[in-house]
Amino acid sequence: MTDAPLRRFAFDDELTIVTAAEHRERLLAALGDSHGVRLDLSGVSDLDTAGLQVLLLARDEGARLGLPVEFSEPSPAVAEVLALTRLEL
Template identity: 65%
Template sequence: MSTRELRRIALDGELTIMTAAEQKERLLAALQGSGGLRVDLSGVEELDTAGLQILLLARREAARLDLPFELGAPAGNVAAVLALAGLAAEEE
């Protein structure tokens, strides 16, 4: 694992089928040249299966690159969806 700090990226609003393609590119680009990624989900108000797939894709890509990947600060329904999917979020 790299000794560089995790790159932090904050997502907000909807992480749904309507924003999935844009967020996919954003997350994958953030992984490139980083020491890993921490995704702040505190501003995400809605998460559907397309959004969940994007988070899983980013996590898988981080693993392929041997980089850490963390999800942080989900609230309400987003935290519940992540828990159901087995994606534990890190505490701040």
């Protein structure tokens, strides 16, 4: 494993069924081209189950590839969904 910095991946809008497919593709590409990613969730204005699936996919894909995936600065929208679902990312 290398000490290379994690690639920052920021969300700056909603993470919902409307945007999930686009974010999924960008996120998987970022993960594949890096030593791991740090997901900045501070800009997520809305999160639904499709968006939550994207975050869980990133976590699982990172584990599969042996790459770190960190979640940072969850917005109130993200924190609310995580509390409702009792998930910890």
